[in-house]
């Protein structure tokens with residue numbers, strides 16, 4: 001590690017584990033983008049890898065890599081913050097390390113099987129060994145069980161560490177949230193021929209993850225980060241955290257109903273799902289207010305500018321991607337036409353990136369600062385253009401893709417859903433419409449911008465803070481000694 | 489210094505968070521019991537698997553204001569009337585094949601999945617199959633060899649050969665027929681069906 005001048009060995013056990021998780025997360029993020037680009041290209045060049053690496057396989061790798069890298073990022077983030085929060089060392093480093101390697105090995109095996117075996121005959125063995133064919137949770141059943149075991153070990157580590165050390169408000173929310181997050185996964189682990197029942201429970205995993213438990217998890221990470229980066233008092237962030245939990249679960253749990261409009265479920269879900277999901281943006285507004293208010297209150301003064309920028313990007317990304325883009329198609333009167341079109345993909349991209357990719361990236365910058373010996377990442381940072389360009393390219397890239405998909409989504413809703421009535425021929429009428437195809441092209445162009453941003457990001461994470469002059473380090477140390485904690 | 493008012497205190501909001509979460513969960517669990525009952529195969533919204541023995545229509549219901557499946561006369565699939573168990577077995581083979589072949593990462597089913605290929609909710613009723621009399625066999629041969637039997641409608645986008653056996657193809661067609669009988673509150677709207685005997 002000396003080559004990159006990482007100060008790994010002096011880290012505490014929890015932070016050591018965290019770095020491992022972060023590294024795998026970063027690699028899988030790259031894999032996600034690579035496969036996204038291939039999937040996008042298959043819209044434009046339909047013969048690409050035909051009957052070799054078909055769209056379904058490419059897309060599965062794209063979205064699975066995303067789910068897994070985000071889970072890795074979250075686990076890493078919790079391991080990173082837990083010792084500071086509990087004020088004690090992680091209790092089970094060895095066990096956690098073992099779980100990390102098992103988990104990572106399992107992920108590697110699953111990816112190899114996805115890519116080289118791809119599909120199987122229609123029997124239980126295929127579902128147990130190859131893939132389960134259910135979007136986002138395609139992992140074969142054996143891997144599901146492995147994931148559950150690793151998450152249980154993680155959970156034990158978190159709960160036991162808090163129990164041994166200090167039990168805080170953030171600890172309480174985090175531990176309960178992790179129970180729910182792991183428990184929900186079980187709802188996706190069964191087979192039924194009944195597609196309505198299948199999708200009913202499938203949405204418990206997907207929706208109650210991203211619109212309830214994951215939101216609260218990042219709420220905890222955000223609360224901790226604001227204390228860390230800005231020095232916001234604990235009382236304020238914890239009170240906010242409770243408010244966010246109340247609003248998020250208050251709207252998000254029954255907001256689940258916005259997926260129960262058209263899958264065979266009773267008509268009352270049109271009302272319940274429409275009403276409660278329409279309230280889901282409220283907590284997301286609250287989060288923006290909170291983050292921006294706190295940052296403003298501290299005159300945006302902090303020692304880690306890239307992390308702060310990504311935290312702000314998270315607050316806005318969450319609000320726009322989930323809140324605004326989600327709200328736009330959440331009422332059944334609208335969703336009847338947008339359901340299952342590029343419209344959903346538009347929302348999916350901005351929401352996952354804005355809400356979850358961004359906060360993970362912020363955590364990586366918080367971690368890398370420590371790894372560099374806690375040098376200041378402020379206005380005196382050399383090569384700051386790198387993190388700024390990475391930030392700009394990634395955000396412009398995803399925003400551009402989102403807008404392109406939105407236009408294609410509107411075309412598809414009008415032509416396929418509204419006029420043609422969603423038939424086979426109607427589907428292709430929309431797919432070949434000029435403006436639909438334009439959107440597909442622009443998505444690809446912005447996809448390349450996103451990928452370029454990723455390359456810059458990795459480069460930056462590997463080099464940031466290496467060339468901070470000794471004089472700056474000295475000056476920063478003095479400033480902090482004199483209680484002048486922060487600097488613009 | 490003035491004290492924090494009760495409405496801004498940590499302990500107040502902690503209680504609110506706990507009660508709201510608990511309350512919402514209870515409502516969700518209650519609704520889940522009701523819903524699962526109503527979507528079990530054999531209910532009015534989700535018919536029994538043996539519905540594949542019948543003709544299925546998709547018609548506008550002026551009272552509800554949207555289209556709904558209507559179950560008609562006998563029209564056995566592949567010319568064979570099946571018992572409830574046999575029907576379930578066949579549909580289940582289809583569902584299992586759909587999962588094992590990962591169809592949902594190209595297609596949507598009930599509108600959920602991927603957007604690279606047509607929605608399959610009402611695929612059984614699609615005009616693309618030409619006429620009722622040839623539909624079943626066309627579907628089977630399409631599924632077993634989509635490369636040769638595909639359309640693409642002027643695009644090069646085609647479904648790949650997925651190594652589907654004849655038995656599995658029968659299962660898939662049974663599954664698609666059964667799925668088209670699910671009451672989906674009018675999704676997809678305005679779907680134009682293949683002409684079938686008994687159409688008004």
Ligand code: HEM
Pocket residue numbers: 135210211258259277278280281318321322323325326327328329330331335338339340341344345347348349351352355356599600601
């Ligand atoms: C960070 C939070 C969120 C994420 C990551 C997210 C992500 C997604 C994704 C990926 C899908 C597509 C699922 C599929 O493949 O079928 C989806 C669907 C949907 N989301 Fe979100 N979402 C979030 C929050 C919200 C919010 C707050 C709302 C409403 C206000 C919302 C409304 C919807 C609706 C209505 C659909 C169904 C789309 C359809 O009918 O095809 N989402 N979401």
Ligand code: HEM
Pocket residue numbers: 032033034036037038039040059062063066344345346348349352353357398443444446447448450451601602603604
């Ligand atoms: C390199 C840039 C990217 C490209 C070209 C790309 C392309 C694609 C394509 C072609 C699909 C399949 C959509 C369909 O079924 O038609 C897809 C799905 C998806 N991608 Fe990406 N993607 C990229 C980056 C990302 C990023 C950064 C995220 C989030 C962090 C993301 C999240 C998703 C999600 C959640 C879906 C499923 C959406 C749904 O089912 O509605 N992608 N992407």
Ligand SMILES: [Fe+2]
Pocket residue numbers: 207211255256258259
């Ligand atoms: Fe949702």
